[in-house]
Amino acid sequence: MNLADRPEMVRDIVERLKIIRTSLGKNDPRSTQEGFAQSVHFHRNTVGRYERGIGVPDIEFCANVCTIYGVSPIWLYLGFGDMQATASIDKAEKVIFLDSERQKNQGYCSGCAALERALDKERLERQALATENKDLNFMVGKLEAQVEAMEKREERPEADNEAKSA
Numbered sequence: 343m344n345l346a347d348r349p350e351m352v353r354d355i356v357e358r359l360k361i362i363r364t365s366l367g368k369n370d371p372r373s374t375q376e377g378f379a380q381s382v383h384f385h386r387n388t389v390g391r392y393e394r395g396i397g398v399p400d401i402e403f404c405a406n407v408c409t410i411y412g413v414s415p416i417w418l419y420l421g422f423g424d425m426q427a428t429a430s431i432d433k434a435e436k437v438i439f440l441d442s443e444r445q446k447n448q449g450y451c452s453g454c455a456a457l458e459r460a461l462d463k464e465r466l467e468r469q470a471l472a473t474e475n476k477d478l479n480f481m482v483g484k485l486e487a488q489v490e491a492m493e494k495r496e497e498r499p500e501a502d503n504e505a506k507s508a
Contacts, residue, residue, distance in 0.1 A: 355392075355398075355399060355418060355419060356392065356393055356395050358417065358421065358425075359389075359392055359393055359399070359407070360393055362378075362411055362413055362418075362425070363375070363378045363393075365425075366378075375389045375390050375393070376389075381410055382407050382410055383406055384403055384406070388403070404418055404419065412426055412427050413425055413426065413427060414426065415427075
């Protein structure tokens with residue numbers, strides 16, 4: 343049974359990568375992990391790790407696979423639609439890949455913005471808590487001084503009473 347003919351059986355990107363490579367046919371030198379890796383400009387061990395489910399293919403790897411083999415990025419990532427890119431969606435998908443690649447090259451990833459916002463929020467909360475902590479410590483110091491003064495006042499009348507009775 344050919345898994346490419348049964349998209350419901352193609353569960354994840356690991357299986358889809360194997361489908362792409364093995365669909366080339368045994369006589370095609372690119373059907374081996376080494377040949378496939380060379381064709382997408384990566385090391386054979388990288389392809390092997392991805393196919394074993396160790397690590398996740400990065401955007402550059404997937405973009406190379408989609409561009410070189412005419413594979414739909416939506417099919418590769420999500421398993422939806424046809425394996426081969428069609429002219430109608432090919433252009434839009436390339437724009438998405440190029441934009442993702444440009445952001446990656448600029449040191450930006452899609453999750454980074456959300457993480458940066460969360461980090462900024464945490465920093466602000468930490469600063470607010472530090473300020474509140476300083477204020478509370480100052481108030482504790484004042485209260486301790488007041489308690490000490492009150493205790494001294496209480497000790498004086500007792501000392502005065504002891505002196506009178508003696």
